[in-house]
Amino acid sequence: MMRRVLIGNIAVSEAVKLANVDVISAYPITPQTIIVEKLAEMVEKGELNAKYIRVDSEHSALAAVYGASASGSRVFTATSSHGLLYMYEMLWWTANSRLPVVMAVVTRSIGPPWNIHTDHQDALTIRDSGWIIGFAENVQEAFDMTIMAYKISEDKRVLLPSIVALDGFILSHTAEPVDLPTTSEIDGFLPPRDPSPFKVEPGTEFAVGNLGPDEVTMELRWLIWRAMYRSKYVIEDVDKGYNKILGRNYSHGLVERYRVEDAKYLIVSMGSWSGDAKDAVDMLRDEGYEVGLARIRYVRPFPSEIIRDISSDVKAVLVIDRAVSMGSGGILYSDILRSIDRRTPVKNVIAGIGGVDVNQDHFKMIIEEFIDEFEKDEYHNWNDTYWFMPWMR
Amino acid sequence: MSMMDLARSKWSGVYPGNPACSGCPHNIGLKILGKVLGENSVLVVPAGCTSIIAGVWPKEGLGFPLLHVPFASAAAVASGIRASMDKSGRDGTVVVWSGDGGAADIGFATLSGAAVRNEDILVIVSDNEAYMNTGIQASGTTTWKALTTTSPIKGKTEERKDLALIMLMHRIPYAATASVAYPIDLAKKIEKAMEIRGFKFIHLHSPCPPGWRFDAGNTVEIAKLAVETGAWILWEFDRGRFSISPQSRKYVDKKNRRPLEEYLKAQGRFKNLSDNDIRYIEAKLDEAWTYILNLEKTLSKS
Ligand code: SF4
Numbered sequence: 001m002m003r004r005v006l007i008g009n010i011a012v013s014e015a016v017k018l019a020n021v022d023v024i025s026a027y028p029i030t031p032q033t034i035i036v037e038k039l040a041e042m043v044e045k046g047e048l049n050a051k052y053i054r055v056d057s058e059h060s061a062l063a064a065v066y067g068a069s070a071s072g073s074r075v076f077t078a079t080s081s082h083g084l085l086y087m088y089e090m091l092w093w094t095a096n097s098r099l100p101v102v103m104a105v106v107t108r109s110i111g112p113p114w115n116i117h118t119d120h121q122d123a124l125t126i127r128d129s130g131w132i133i134g135f136a137e138n139v140q141e142a143f144d145m146t147i148m149a150y151k152i153s154e155d156k157r158v159l160l161p162s163i164v165a166l167d168g169f170i171l172s173h174t175a176e177p178v179d180l181p182t183t184s185e186i187d188g189f190l191p192p193r194d195p196s197p198f199k200v201e202p203g204t205e206f207a208v209g210n211l212g213p214d215e216v217t218m219e220l221r222w223l224i225w226r227a228m229y230r231s232k233y234v235i236e237d238v239d240k241g242y243n244k245i246l247g248r249n250y251s252h253g254l255v256e257r258y259r260v261e262d263a264k265y266l267i268v269s270m271g272s273w274s275g276d277a278k279d280a281v282d283m284l285r286d287e288g289y290e291v292g293l294a295r296i297r298y299v300r301p302f303p304s305e306i307i308r309d310i311s312s313d314v315k316a317v318l319v320i321d322r323a324v325s326m327g328s329g330g331i332l333y334s335d336i337l338r339s340i341d342r343r344t345p346v347k348n349v350i351a352g353i354g355g356v357d358v359n360q361d362h363f364k365m366i367i368e369e370f371i372d373e374f375e376k377d378e379y380h381n382w383n384d385t386y387w388f389m390p391w392m393r
Numbered sequence: 394m395s396m397m398d399l400a401r402s403k404w405s406g407v408y409p410g411n412p413a414c415s416g417c418p419h420n421i422g423l424k425i426l427g428k429v430l431g432e433n434s435v436l437v438v439p440a441g442c443t444s445i446i447a448g449v450w451p452k453e454g455l456g457f458p459l460l461h462v463p464f465a466s467a468a469a470v471a472s473g474i475r476a477s478m479d480k481s482g483r484d485g486t487v488v489v490w491s492g493d494g495g496a497a498d499i500g501f502a503t504l505s506g507a508a509v510r511n512e513d514i515l516v517i518v519s520d521n522e523a524y525m526n527t528g529i530q531a532s533g534t535t536t537w538k539a540l541t542t543t544s545p546i547k548g549k550t551e552e553r554k555d556l557a558l559i560m561l562m563h564r565i566p567y568a569a570t571a572s573v574a575y576p577i578d579l580a581k582k583i584e585k586a587m588e589i590r591g592f593k594f595i596h597l598h599s600p601c602p603p604g605w606r607f608d609a610g611n612t613v614e615i616a617k618l619a620v621e622t623g624a625w626i627l628w629e630f631d632r633g634r635f636s637i638s639p640q641s642r643k644y645v646d647k648k649n650r651r652p653l654e655e656y657l658k659a660q661g662r663f664k665n666l667s668d669n670d671i672r673y674i675e676a677k678l679d680e681a682w683t684y685i686l687n688l689e690k691t692l693s694k695s
Pocket of ligand 1: 413414415417418419442521524526532584602603604
């Protein structure tokens with residue numbers, strides 16, 4: 001193990017290098033670009049023995065790594081926002097083909113207006129497709145999750161593609177100390193990909209994707225559904241195994257539990273701002289509030305069982321969302337509602353859309369208001385979704 | 394490559410009784426492709442008639458190792474397969490078998506990108522001049538005035554684009570046109586393309602009976618008429634050298650061409666053409682011949 005100071009984008013490219021990826025293809029988009037620039041440099045310098053395909057669009061980028069993955073290679077691509085939306089069709093095609101493609105999504109809001117700053121809307125547009133989606137809190141996690149993504153996706157019990165989401169600029173362009181495993185440490189953990197059960201190449205009389213009876217489509221989606229469920233155990237296992245080689249004595253798995261043991265109020269968040277939310281939890285704890293935080297690390301598969309378990313003794317839950325399903329509510333919120341005891345009151349706050357900064361004081365304010373409303377018995381109208389926009393107050 | 398060689402080559406990759414319409418030009422082209430390529434190949438097929446021809450699981454209409462891919466993605470997927478094979482030292486030919494929509498329209502940026510990268514793949518566009526699989530809608534290669542289901546009364550109001558020439562301008566090593574009526578010419582062109590490393594492009598003229606409104610027994614007849622009337626020009630660009638193919642050579646001299654009407658009037662999709670329309674199409678074809686002759690003159694040194 002060694003320690004280096006890296007920005008999120010470089011950390012991801014270092015992880016891709018350690019994973020010994022065979023084929024990389026990408027199209028530039030801010031704030032992702034540095035990842036694939038760095039990888040291009042690694043390939044040109046001969047530090048990474050991979051094929052690099054400079055394509056005409058994100059749709060082609062995913063198409064190219066899709067082809068390489070179907071032909072047995074370990075692959076990587078990265079994108080953000082509009083780039084992700086442009087490859088939308090290929091995302092579904094990749095999931096239904098059960099190929100272990102790994103992609104970094106450096107989250108960025110969707111225009112118009114043009115805006116390069118983060119929210120979680122882009123990555124969450126693919127939550128229904130069959131991709132495993134992890135959200136990093138810090139640069140270390142962006143690095144770790146990228147390496148682990150290969151191990152998880154290539155597991156024969158899973159065989160689904162993975163997205164590692166990291167917040168644009170907040171993680172992608174921010175330098176933090178990162179512990180990197182050595183090549184030999186990783187080689188034992190992540191052996192070369194075994195492409196069975198199928199590999200498209202000359203000499204095999206084998207077609208993938210033919211028309212089929214309708215039942216085939218439904219059965220295929222059901223098999224993905226089951227693989228998604230199985231992946232929960234695989235993720236927990238892989239996380240433990242990975243942490244062990246790094247000599248860490250903890251493993252968060254699907255959900256990080258932060259001061260939840262005796263909590264009466266549970267906050268749910270995801271991504272980089274969870275650090276600020278934890279600070280707010282600490283400040284409130286100091287003031288005597290019994291509050292804890294569950295940080296969703298993998299939003300697909302959704303860790304319903306764990307959330308149900310963590311929330312079993314709390315009085316109320318606050319879900320802070322950085323993405324919204326228009327006409328419905330926060331995206332995490334609906335997953336949480338489905339997961340917990342129906343009698344537990346849940347408040348939903350939408351914040352940080354378009355990269356609007358939400359700091360620890362804001363979180364403190366949001367949480368205090370939530371607890372206050374609950375204690376004053378004013379939670380009956382929580383069926384609405386609140387938009388946190390302090391400049392409009 | 395002779396007709397005998399073609400007939401003798403056993404493997405074609407096309408199974409009898411597959412779901413193509415009777416008289417389908419793709420089956421003719423695929424048969425020739427399979428015979429020349431052999432089994433050491435992989436086919437990438439974007440959405441189109443061939444998605445159906447490949448058969449409904451658990452049956453198979455084609456014997457190629459085949460990957461079905463979304464409409465606009467084929468040349469990029471093929472690039473990925475090529476990269477994967479190169480990375481692990483596997484050989485074989487990677488072929489994109491596409492229709493006009495998947496190549497000239499929705500898949501054009503992808504195709505252009507692969508050509509610019511000079512990917513070591515062979516792209517064959519079996520051009521039936523409309524979106525046939527969705528029911529005969531006008532495409533970028535549909536002839537002006539042709540009746541389609543999206544130009545049902547007045548006919549197509551836009552010109553068609555010349556995809557093969559556009560691809561040639563990408564500075565690729567090999568580009569050619571071909572026709573399902575000239576199997577030996579097509580076979581030779583595929584054979585030559587397979588010897589070349591880099592991006593190869595073949596634009597195959599593929600008359601479609603239901604789409605063009607002619608009898609299913611006449612596919613080859615119509616394809617032949619296209620060449621004999623000068624409406625489809627067979628040429629080849631091979632590593633810097635441009636030449637009109639022998640089958641079209643004779644028709645450089647307009648006197649040797651059969652009247653254009655014979656080709657147009659044999660198809661229901663042109664039943665609305667006035668004499669003036671036919672003269673206009675003819676003038677456009679004369680223009681196309683001028684391009685081709687000038688290209689041959691300019692790029693004739695080997
Ligand atoms: S519509 Fe035309 S091209 Fe398509 S399968 Fe039928 S004959 Fe072949």
